[in-house]
Amino acid sequence: MSSTLLQKVAGPRVDSDAMADDGLRYRLPYLLLLAARILILVSLFLPYWEMDLVAPQYPDNLHLTAYVNNLGGDVAEIDGLNHYIGMRPLGEAAQLERRYGVFALVGLVVMLEIAALVHRRWATLLILPGILFPAIFLLDLHLWMSHFGTNLDPYAPLSNSIEPFVPPILGVGEIGQFKTIAEPGTGLWLAIGASVVMLLALWFHRRAFRPLVIEAKSGAH
Amino acid sequence: MNPAFRVLSARALALALLLSVGASSSLAFQSMDDVRAAATARGLTTADLLAAAKTFTPSGMLDEYVMFSSGGHSGQVFAIGMPSMRLLKTIAVFTPEPWQGWGYGVGEEVMAGGDYGGEPVRWGDTHHPALSETAGDYDGQWLFINDKINARVGVIDLRDFEAKQIVKNPLTVSDHGGTFVTPNTEYVIEGGQYATPWGSAYAPLSEYKESYHGSVTLWKFDRRAGRIDRSKSFAMELPPYWQDLSDAGKGASDGWFFLNSINTEMATGGIESGNPPFEAGVSRNATDYLHIIDWKGAERVFQAGKADMIEGFPVISIKTAVAEGLIYLTPEPRSPHGVDVAPKGDFVVVSGKLDPHVTVYSTAKLKKAVAAKTFSGRDDWGIPILDFDAVVEAQVEVGLGPLHTQFGPEGYAYTSLFLDSAVARWTMGGSYGAGTPEPDWTLVHKTPVQYNVGHIGVAEGDTVSPDGKYLVAFNKWSVDRFLPPGPLLPQNFQLIDIANQGTSMPVIYDMPIGMGEPHYAQICKADKLNPWKVYPEVGWDPLHQRADLMAPKPGMERVTRNDEEGSVEVFMTAVRSHFKPEHVAVKVGDTITWRITNIERAVDATHGFAIPQYNINLSLEPGETATVEFTAHTAGTFPFYCSEFCSALHLEMVGYLLVEPTE
Numbered sequence: 054m055s056s057t058l059l060q061k062v063a064g065p066r067v068d069s070d071a072m073a074d075d076g077l078r079y080r081l082p083y084l085l086l087l088a089a090r091i092l093i094l095v096s097l098f099l100p101y102w103e104m105d106l107v108a109p110q111y112p113d114n115l116h117l118t119a120y121v122n123n124l125g126g127d128v129a130e131i132d133g134l135n136h137y138i139g140m141r142p143l144g145e146a147a148q149l150e151r152r153y154g155v156f157a158l159v160g161l162v163v164m165l166e167i168a169a170l171v172h173r174r175w176a177t178l179l180i181l182p183g184i185l186f187p188a189i190f191l192l193d194l195h196l197w198m199s200h201f202g203t204n205l206d207p208y209a210p211l212s213n214s215i216e217p218f219v220p221p222i223l224g225v226g227e228i229g230q231f232k233t234i235a236e237p238g239t240g241l242w243l244a245i246g247a248s249v250v251m252l253l254a255l256w257f258h259r260r261a262f263r264p265l266v267i268e269a270k271s272g273a274h
Numbered sequence: 275m276n277p278a279f280r281v282l283s284a285r286a287l288a289l290a291l292l293l294s295v296g297a298s299s300s301l302a303f304q305s306m307d308d309v310r311a312a313a314t315a316r317g318l319t320t321a322d323l324l325a326a327a328k329t330f331t332p333s334g335m336l337d338e339y340v341m342f343s344s345g346g347h348s349g350q351v352f353a354i355g356m357p358s359m360r361l362l363k364t365i366a367v368f369t370p371e372p373w374q375g376w377g378y379g380v381g382e383e384v385m386a387g388g389d390y391g392g393e394p395v396r397w398g399d400t401h402h403p404a405l406s407e408t409a410g411d412y413d414g415q416w417l418f419i420n421d422k423i424n425a426r427v428g429v430i431d432l433r434d435f436e437a438k439q440i441v442k443n444p445l446t447v448s449d450h451g452g453t454f455v456t457p458n459t460e461y462v463i464e465g466g467q468y469a470t471p472w473g474s475a476y477a478p479l480s481e482y483k484e485s486y487h488g489s490v491t492l493w494k495f496d497r498r499a500g501r502i503d504r505s506k507s508f509a510m511e512l513p514p515y516w517q518d519l520s521d522a523g524k525g526a527s528d529g530w531f532f533l534n535s536i537n538t539e540m541a542t543g544g545i546e547s548g549n550p551p552f553e554a555g556v557s558r559n560a561t562d563y564l565h566i567i568d569w570k571g572a573e574r575v576f577q578a579g580k581a582d583m584i585e586g587f588p589v590i591s592i593k594t595a596v597a598e599g600l601i602y603l604t605p606e607p608r609s610p611h612g613v614d615v616a617p618k619g620d621f622v623v624v625s626g627k628l629d630p631h632v633t634v635y636s637t638a639k640l641k642k643a644v645a646a647k648t649f650s651g652r653d654d655w656g657i658p659i660l661d662f663d664a665v666v667e668a669q670v671e672v673g674l675g676p677l678h679t680q681f682g683p684e685g686y687a688y689t690s691l692f693l694d695s696a697v698a699r700w701t702m703g704g705s706y707g708a709g710t711p712e713p714d715w716t717l718v719h720k721t722p723v724q725y726n727v728g729h730i731g732v733a734e735g736d737t738v739s740p741d742g743k744y745l746v747a748f749n750k751w752s753v754d755r756f757l758p759p760g761p762l763l764p765q766n767f768q769l770i771d772i773a774n775q776g777t778s779m780p781v782i783y784d785m786p787i788g789m790g791e792p793h794y795a796q797i798c799k800a801d802k803l804n805p806w807k808v809y810p811e812v813g814w815d816p817l818h819q820r821a822d823l824m825a826p827k828p829g830m831e832r833v834t835r836n837d838e839e840g841s842v843e844v845f846m847t848a849v850r851s852h853f854k855p856e857h858v859a860v861k862v863g864d865t866i867t868w869r870i871t872n873i874e875r876a877v878d879a880t881h882g883f884a885i886p887q888y889n890i891n892l893s894l895e896p897g898e899t900a901t902v903e904f905t906a907h908t909a910g911t912f913p914f915y916c917s918e919f920c921s922a923l924h925l926e927m928v929g930y931l932l933v934e935p936t937e
Contacts (some may be wrong), residue, residue, distance in 0.1 A: 130876045133850055137923070210851070210923055 064172030064262060067271040075221045078261050085254035087168040089183065090162045092247035097121055097158060100238030101190060104220070106131065115231075117143075118238065119194070121154040139209025140230070148196045161186060164253070172262040177255060187244045191225040196223045275903075281659040283663060286393075314917055317753040328771060330357035339733055341746065341797045342375045342403045343767075348790030349398030351419050351428075353435060356733070356744055356797060358529060358704055359769055359785040367428040367437045368398025368421050374436070375609070379883075379902040381437070381667040385819065388426040388440035399423040401793040402453055404518075406497075410457040410524040410619075410738035414802035416500070418462045419452040425449040427464055427493060431500055433806050434816055434895075438499050445489050445583040447474045449519035450534050452491075453551040454571065457738075461492040462502065463535050469514030479542045488512035489589070490520065490533055491665030492569060500819065508588040510595055511657050514540060515563060516556070519612055519678075522569075524718070524738055525619030527637040530569040532622050534610045534718035537560045538653075548712040563653070564613065564624060566640055566660070568600045575600065583871060592655045602644055604660040607633055612678035612729075612872040616687070617738050620704060621667060624675035627688060630691055632676055632700070636667040666714040672698040677728060678794075679734035682742035682772060688735070690747065697747050697770060698731055699779060711775060717776040723768050724755050724784070729794040732772065738771040741799065745770040745779070748792055756786045809897030816898055821834035826871045827898035833858055839865075842906075846870040847896055848881040848916065851923035857934045864908040871899040882917030885931060891917055908936035 057169045060066065066081045099120070106115040115134075118125040124143055163185045168179035203217040211229075220226045225234040237245070297422025313323055329416035333454045337355030340362070345352050349369030368388060370377025377385060377396065388395060398421035406416035415518035417430040425443035430436065443449060443464060451465020451748050458768060469486040471477040477485035494506035516537035516809035523530035549555070572590055575581070575598050595601040607626025614623045622635040642648075642661040650661040675693030679800075682688065685706035689698045699721075701707065703714030728828045729748045733741035750765035757763075771782045809816065813825030826845035835842045842860045846853055848870060861868060872881045883893040887908060892900050916927035 127876075133874070133876075184329075210926075 055081045060269070062173075063087060063170055064176075066169055066172070067265065067266040078257075082261055083260035084182070085250050085257060086165050089247040089254065090165050090251045092243045092250065093158055093183065093186075095163055096240035096243035096247070097155060099240030099243065100125070101240040101244070103221075103238050104233055104235040105255070107234065108230045114272055120240065121158060122151050124151075136213045137209060137211045139206030139212050141204075141206075145203075147193065149262075150193060157202060158186070163181045172258075174259075174263075176258060178253050184248045185248065186242055187248055190241065191222060195219075198222055254266055275721060283405065283604060283752055290589035298634065306464055321780065325771075329357045329359065329769065329783045331355070331360070337800055340436045340800050340803060341745065341795045342405065343404050343748070343787075343795035344400040344419060345789060346396065346401075346765075346791035346793060347399045347423075348789070349396075349400060349421065350794075351400060351403055351417065351430065351713065352787070352789070352792065354767075354785070354795075355800075356746070357412070357769060357783065359767065359783050360721070361434055361692060362787065365430055365435050365437065367400065367419055367424065367430065368396070368440065368641055372471055372891050373893060374783060374883075375776070375900070376437075378891040378893060379890060380817075380900050384437050384761050385439055388421070388424065388428075388442050390424055390442060394426055397423075398426065401450065402762060403794065403796055403799055404453040404455045404462065405633045405796050405876045406459040406495075407455050407457055407737065408459070412734060412796070412798045412802055413459075414804065415497070416459070416495070418455065418495075420449050420452045420464060420805050422448055422467060423730070425464070427453055427462060427502065429495075429500070429502060430533050433819070434475065435805060435808070436816055438817065438819075441493065441502050441504065443491055445472055445487075445491065445589065446470065447692055449491075454520050454531070455495075456520050456522045457524045457528055459495050459497065461507075461569065461573075462495050463490065463492060463520055463531055465490040465517045465520045466512070467518070467536075468516060478486075479544075479696075481857075482542050482645065483512060483540060486514040488514050488517050488535070489567075490517060490567070492572070508572070508581050508590065508603070510567065510572060510590045511592050511602075512538065512565065513538075513592065513653065513657070517565065518610065521613050521615045521622075521736070523615055523619050523637065525617075527615060527619040527622070527640075530637070532567050532613045532615065532753055533565040533566050534606055534613045534624060535562050535565065536611075537687050557609050560608055561662075562608065562610060562626075563603040564606040564610070564622075564635070565661070566602040566604065567595075567645075571598060571600045581623075592657065596658070599644075601657055602640075602660050603657050604635070604640070604643075605650075605662045606667050607631060611676075612689075614679040614681075614736065616702065616706070617681050617704065619738075621702065623679040623687060623689075627675050627677055627692065630674055631669040631671050632667045632687075633666060634670070634702075635665050635782045636704075639665045639667065648892060655708045662762075668703060669699050670715050672700055672717050673720060678730055680730055680732035680745070681740045681841050682732060682735065683740050684742065684775065685707075686742075686772075686775075688730055688745055690730045692726055692728065693718070694720065694722075695725045695727060695749075696722045697727060699743065699772070719779060721770060721779045721781065723749055723750040723770075723781065724766060725728070725749055725753055729797045731797050733797045734799065736796065744797070745772045746779075746795065746797065750791065752784075752786065755784050765791055767792075806876055808879075809895060810875050812875070812897050813899050814897045821903075822899045823899070824869060827871050828873055831855055835860070835864070840895045842866045844868040844870075848883065848927075849874055850879065850881075850921040851916075852915075853883075853916070853927065853929045857932070858929065859908050859934065859935050862892060862936055864906045864933075866902075866904055866906055868902045868904075870894065870902075871897065872896055879920065881920050881927070883914065884917040885914045886912050893918065906933045909933045 099117045102119040104117040117125040166177040168176040198220045203221045329453040339356040339628050341354040343352040351365040366374045366376035370838045401418050402420045404418045405412040407558045416577040419428045431438050446466035447470045448467040449464050452466035454463045454523040455903035466489045471485045491509040495501045498501040517535045520533040536554045539558050543552040545551035581590045606624045607629035610624050610626045612625045624633045643664045648661045648664045649658045651659045673694040677690045679689045701710045701712045701717045707714040727749050731746045733744045747768040749766040768781050769783035772779050815822035830846050842864045874896040879896050881894045912931040
């Protein structure tokens with residue numbers, strides 16, 4: 054009874070003969086998901102996004118680095134400059150995301166762990182958030198940038214010399230005397246790599262387990 | 275290499291080449307013909323162009339050396355980049371200096387250390403800077419400077435180029451033989467100059483020999499605390515011979531220091547009564563005395579408690595020094611000025627300014643004469659006089675008015691010639707002789723300087739490893755070298771290229787000094803210095819070089835008034851472009867403790883803080899906190915503002931101090 058329920062939820066198990074016959078076919082999705090988990094966990098310690106602000110009076114540029122849970126670089130100096138145009142301090146942006154980002158990613162990793170044990174199509178649902186995570190990160194960043202750039206304090210000293218703006222989250226932009234150059238950090242590249250690995254895992258997952266599911270269904274009839 | 279990456283990097287290279295062509299195309303109109311045309315138009319010679327090429331420092335290029343020059347009667351120290359000869363900073367020490375807030379809210383505590391019998395003395399006559407040394411080489415950590423007029427010593431921290439301590443010598447009124455450090459900066463040596471009774475007490479000149487004293491003080495430097503430790507310092511009594519310059523032994527002469535004197539005649543002047551004036555009386559004898567002092571022995575004697583307390587300061591008497599074998603004299607040519615120890619410590623070079631020679635003493639011979647007691651006699655105080663012929667290694671005729679000697683790396687020595695208005699290059703002998711093509715102990719060349727040179731400085735030229743390369747003549751007169759700014763003319767620092775051997779040592783740059791008359795300077799390789807660009811953290815107290823727990827921080831700004839005491843405490847932060855709070859309301863007569871922190875972390879984001887009428891101006895470098903205490907003595911309305919142009923809204927960085935009248 055319980056094994057039937059387990060098979061219903063987690064899909065058919067691979068019997069030892071099949072395993073001995075073509076072990077790689079069944080292990081590959083698991084190994085790929087393991088690789089994705091490792092990439093995501095490592096990425097937690099690396100910058101996800103970096104921006105350089107280039108202006109004449111800063112020969113070494115100003116630098117901003119975003120981690121999943123932290124903002125680094127010349128935050129105080131950038132905040133100091135932003136107050137002239139009435140932008141709120143960067144620390145007020147994405148507080149929720151930064152507080153829970155690490156837990157969310159650990160959650161993703163756990164979901165991937167479960168997905169590796171599920172041999173049915175719904176495993177895709179567990180993997181999909183992981184695949185989409187880099188895009189979600191960039192979208193969230195863009196939304197915060199737009200929100201901050203277009204909600205400037207009208208009483209700020211330079212409020213009438215700077216139009217509301219949205220700095221590009223990737224590539225080159227211009228704000229006042231500053232040229233901004235934004236690019237993904239190593240962490241985001243790892244997360245993107247993890248997404249690619251997860252897509253591969255899905256393909257191999259389908260190759261390995263779909264025949265088992267069809268076989269189990271036909272056996273049941 | 276991945277082929278795709280190879281293609282990419284080839285493209286990047288092509289782009290870089292294209293860009294560099296683009297960048298240089300803006301200079302395409304310039305050629306050596308343009309250089310010639312510009313030189314002809316200004317009447318410049320090839321030698322001038324070469325000098326320019328050796329000294330011109332384009333924007334963004336940094337200097338190779340930093341010269342720390344005494345500021346003379348400006349009472350300050352100048353930091354000058356070399357070879358550009360650009361003034362980097364005037365370091366405030368003995369004299370108030372508003373840009374740094376020195377004496378206008380900060381620095382009072384340091385300057386008060388040099389008060390004289392409770393009276394403030396707010397100028398100084400700085401003469402001889404001394405960089406701290408480790409194993410006889412500059413270590414770039416500390417700088418000491420003497421004030422001749424009042425016998426004081428200042429300590430400057432080279433992490434922030436700010437003075438941290440001034441000590442007043444309790445024994446002597448004036449000093450000259452300092453500052454010089456022992457090879458590991460164990461002691462900062464300060465030799466007195468004009469003899470006086472101890473502590474500047476009164477005694478008639480008729481009692482000169484009995485009541486007037488010379489002295490040399492060994493200030494113990496506590497490197498960890500960054501302060502002179504008065505409790506471990508001591509002095510030695512000397513005859514009233516007007517001790518002059520000094521230098522610490524090193525290497526072969528480690529443990530000794532040398533001090534010369536100019537008035538062994540003990541002349542007391544009195545031209546108005548028909549006596550020979552000082553200038554004649556002091557120069558009557560053919561020789562004066564070089565003092566040879568065993569400081570490590572003196573330290574043992576002091577630590578054994580054999581010093582007498584005079585003016586509350588331990589002094590080893592001449593009697594004790596003679597009994598313990600700490601002090602010897604030897605004749606030196608008339609009215610000497612410089613006494614300079616060669617890099618290995620094996621020779622001591624003395625210039626008698628009224629004798630055309632430099633006299634070179636061998637420290638091996640000095641030690642031998644001490645051991646063998648080769649004395650030619652004793653002076654009136656019983657100090658043994660070492661036989662001149664037994665201790666002299668060589669005398670080199672260099673020219674008229676020799677003053678000070680510095681050393682190059684190859685075996686050349688350089689001596690300033692005041693009367694000849696020239697700098698002499700001469701060869702040393704002994705183990706240095708092989709480094710130079712010319713015979714030992716001979717004059718090689720004299721370069722005229724404009725005019726009347728005092729000290730000279732060679733890059734690291736008084737250390738165990740001189741760099742050579744550059745020599746600076748610190749000329750007293752400039753006469754016709756610069757546009758005359760009225761009758762008070764600047765001094766002239768002349769940079770001389772000494773990189774080549776033999777007779778090539780041209781003047782390559784003139785730098786006017788229009789801020790007091792400097793004396794000596796030391797020239798330190800810039801990479802030995804590692805100053806902070808901003809203070810290590812927000813709320814930093816530069817005087818004690820630590821975070822100040824009371825420093826105002828963002829979010830803690832406030833004004834509190836204690837009505838009973840009539841006291842007000844202000845906790846203020848400064849950041850581009852506002853002070854917080856901006857309104858400070860007090861009542862006349864209130865005592866105000868005003869704490870202010872510059873919370874900036876950006877390099878060069880300095881704020882000033884100036885209150886009119888109250889004589890207050892602070893310089894707050896990024897991270898710095900300062901506390902000013904004053905009484906609101908005058909009712910009124912006082913706009914305080916940032917006195918350092920900090921930002922586009924600098925004019926708006928202002929606030930109001932409102933002092934409300936009572937009744």
